[in-house]
Amino acid sequence: MRFQDISLRKISDTAWEIPQAGGMLVPGRIYASEEMMGDIVRDEALRQVINVAHLPGIRSFSIGMPDIHWGYGFPIGGVAAMDPSVGVVSPGGVGYDINCGVRLLRSGLGIESLRPRLPELVAALHREVPSGVGSTGDVRVAGKEMDRVLTEGSRWAASRGYATPEDVEHTEDQGRFPAADPEAVSATARKRGEDQLGTLGSGNHFLEIDEVAEIHWPEAAEAYGLFPGQAVFFIHSGSRGLGYQVCDDSLDRMAEYMRSHRIVVPDRQLACAHILAPEGERYLASLAAAANYAFVNRQLLAHRVKETVERTLRMGPRDAGIRLVYDCGHNNAKFETHEVEGKARRLLVHRKGATRAFPPGHPDLPAAYRAVGQPVFIPGDMGTGSYVLAGAEGAMRLSFGSTCHGAGRRMSRTQAMHSARGRSVVSDMERRGVLVACASKRTLAEEIPEAYKDVSAVVDVVVRAGIARKVARLKPVAVVKG
Amino acid sequence: MTRRRHRLLPHTADLCVEVRGDDLPSLLAAAAEALFSLLTDRRRVRPKERKILPVPPAPPEEQLYLLLRQALLLVSSERFLVRSAGATMESGSVVVALAGEAADPARHELFREIKAVTRHALSVRRDAGGWTARFIVDV
Numbered sequence A: 001m002r003f004q005d006i007s008l009r010k011i012s013d014t015a016w017e018i019p020q021a022g023g024m025l026v027p028g029r030i031y032a033s034e035e036m037m038g039d040i041v042r043d044e045a046l047r048q049v050i051n052v053a054h055l056p057g058i059r060s061f062s063i064g065m066p067d068i069h070w071g072y073g074f075p076i077g078g079v080a081a082m083d084p085s086v087g088v089v090s091p092g093g094v095g096y097d098i099n100c101g102v103r104l105l106r107s108g109l110g111i112e113s114l115r116p117r118l119p120e121l122v123a124a125l126h127r128e129v130p131s132g133v134g135s136t137g138d139v140r141v142a143g144k145e146m147d148r149v150l151t152e153g154s155r156w157a158a159s160r161g162y163a164t165p166e167d168v169e170h171t172e173d174q175g176r177f178p179a180a181d182p183e184a185v186s187a188t189a190r191k192r193g194e195d196q197l198g199t200l201g202s203g204n205h206f207l208e209i210d211e212v213a214e215i216h217w218p219e220a221a222e223a224y225g226l227f228p229g230q231a232v233f234f235i236h237s238g239s240r241g242l243g244y245q246v247c248d249d250s251l252d253r254m255a256e257y258m259r260s261h262r263i264v265v266p267d268r269q270l271a272c273a274h275i276l277a278p279e280g281e282r283y284l285a286s287l288a289a290a291a292n293y294a295f296v297n298r299q300l301l302a303h304r305v306k307e308t309v310e311r312t313l314r315m316g317p318r319d320a321g322i323r324l325v326y327d328c329g330h331n332n333a334k335f336e337t338h339e340v341e342g343k344a345r346r347l348l349v350h351r352k353g354a355t356r357a358f359p360p361g362h363p364d365l366p367a368a369y370r371a372v373g374q375p376v377f378i379p380g381d382m383g384t385g386s387y388v389l390a391g392a393e394g395a396m397r398l399s400f401g402s403t404c405h406g407a408g409r410r411m412s413r414t415q416a417m418h419s420a421r422g423r424s425v426v427s428d429m430e431r432r433g434v435l436v437a438c439a440s441k442r443t444l445a446e447e448i449p450e451a452y453k454d455v456s457a458v459v460d461v462v463v464r465a466g467i468a469r470k471v472a473r474l475k476p477v478a479v480v481k482g
Numbered sequence B: 001m002t003r004r005r006h007r008l009l010p011h012t013a014d015l016c017v018e019v020r021g022d023d024l025p026s027l028l029a030a031a032a033e034a035l036f037s038l039l040t041d042r043r044r045v046r047p048k049e050r051k052i053l054p055v056p057p058a059p060p061e062e063q064l065y066l067l068l069r070q071a072l073l074l075v076s077s078e079r080f081l082v083r084s085a086g087a088t089m090e091s092g093s094v095v096v097a098l099a100g101e102a103a104d105p106a107r108h109e110l111f112r113e114i115k116a117v118t119r120h121a122l123s124v125r126r127d128a129g130g131w132t133a134r135f136i137v138d139v
Helices: A034-040 A045-052 A111-128 A143-152 A154-159 A165-169 A187-193 A218-224 A240-261 A278-312 A394-398 A413-420 A425-431 A441-446 A455-464 B024-039 B060-078
Strands: A015-018 A028-031 A058-069 A076-082 A101-110 A206-215 A230-237 A323-329 A331-340 A343-352 A375-378 A386-391 A435-438 A468-481 B006-009 B015-021 B049-055 B080-090 B093-102 B116-127 B130-138
Touching: A015 A045, A028 A045, A034 A058, A034 A455, A045 A058, A045 A076, A058 A455, A101 A111, A101 A278, A101 A375, A111 A206, A111 A230, A111 A278, A111 A435, A111 A468, A143 A154, A143 A278, A154 A165, A154 A278, A165 A323, A187 A240, A187 A278, A187 B060, A206 A218, A218 A386, A218 A468, A230 A278, A230 A468, A240 A278, A240 B060, A240 B116, A278 A323, A278 A331, A323 A375, A331 A394, A375 A455, A386 A455, A413 A441, A425 A435, A425 A441, A435 A441, A455 A468, B006 B024, B015 B024, B024 B060, B024 B080, B024 B093, B024 B116, B024 B130, B049 B060, B060 B080, B060 B093, B060 B116, B060 B130
Parallel strands: A028 A058, A435 A468
Antiparallel strands: A015 A028, A058 A076, A076 A343, A101 A230, A101 A323, A206 A230, A206 A468, A331 A343, A375 A386, A386 A468, B006 B015, B015 B130, B049 B093, B080 B093, B116 B130
16 A cells, blocks of 8 residues: 555554665554544654654664654654664654653542532632743742752652652652753753743643543552542643753754764754764753653642642542552653563663553562553543553563553644634533633634544554553543643 | 734644745744744734844754744743844844843733744745745644
């Protein structure tokens, strides 16, 4: 089968291969259903899978998840694993919002008991949790304290009373990338990060109250502390301006490195440097620092959510029962051990709009989840719902321990704005049973439910491929957006 | 200010902008205005302050990229919004003057956060009708 000039071979119900050709060092591998390919081929995402396959040191496949869509350099929903001895690291394989990710907080509350207080609670969360463009947080850090945030991640939050030991344990990599070096972060980036800790941001970032609508795998749901009818809180945010600046700063250095080392790639946004070169090491040190900032940002957001819920509902921590299920990033590059051609190898895994999904028994998982696998959260559009998955064995064989990260956009922001014109998105959402509080109506219009692919179809692909297992389906009841 | 010199082109996740100008300086000025039109309603921005952004000699694509990065930093570091832009060229360097003011939440709605101006698919073209540039911003 061919789409434009791209050759595609269907290798199973859920997998497609772009054969290795030209300068590609490995084939492309897309996980998607036949129906989904119709959306995927409409933009440049497949071309970007091919471009990534040209990067030095890439192993096995250049991978696209079912929520793949057009990004810059790498596609969003892209995974690429590099051999550190010969391979490169590319900021385009991580994205500007370094360690953007999601965390899920469970509660001891049933959604029905909460429903009469929802308008009050949503208003309080919108007021108390800083969101929107240019929002600033209450916790300002600079100088040595910023160094600690960038170096220690969630442990800094715990040392300041914003996190419990369980929060740290239930965060990917215990909320800390150890390679972080604050010296590798520019003064501009640090400045941008000084007043943005504990802020949601705008665009597709959100705070959501959901109901656990359906349990698919009771054993895993029990391990994650989830039960039907439960109120849970979903947070999506990243490393804010500090992370954007780290990425931006690195692109110039990478471009210079490529010129001096005569590395030629098909797209300028695939700027890269060898992992072991000083330029590569410096980027990884700054990336780790920004990732730690993102962990702290989401931890502070969670802390504020917990405080606001308890205060609004006049409940103590024990009655509200708000605890972190897990926090996982979806824009990262980090070293992990994976099997390639029958041998365990240490690889640098880029995940851009893709989530780590380690299977049961993996040593990097918290003890509480080791029997069932890593919790993975797949937010859908704000009107339909989201999924809680667990990493499965197939992820290690098929996708370097990775799965999708969301529904994936199918409509441009301009199209979404046109589609939303003349109607009230807030009223539409209320008719669907979802309360909305937002800083910008324009952002809301860009994020209308129909702008996204069907999250159930996306999840169905990774489940059928054996990459993840369904644990629970969540239904939104309230959304706070920037 | 009233003449529309930019339009949005389809892009799935981010925003792809096309701008036009009679010459390179006016193209760069139009690009700066387009960037701020993505952020706010420029008609509500008062031209109280001027910021001068120097763009050194370089290929036009690079000049566009350098200018837009500097302009975006004004928003993130100083919350500066732009009403209008003008540009002059001398010995290959372009000097862009931005007129505007610091964002005032009471008067300025900020539409969205722009994470970065990207080099992806960035282009500057010259033809008989003038200059055209395209760039993508990550939102």
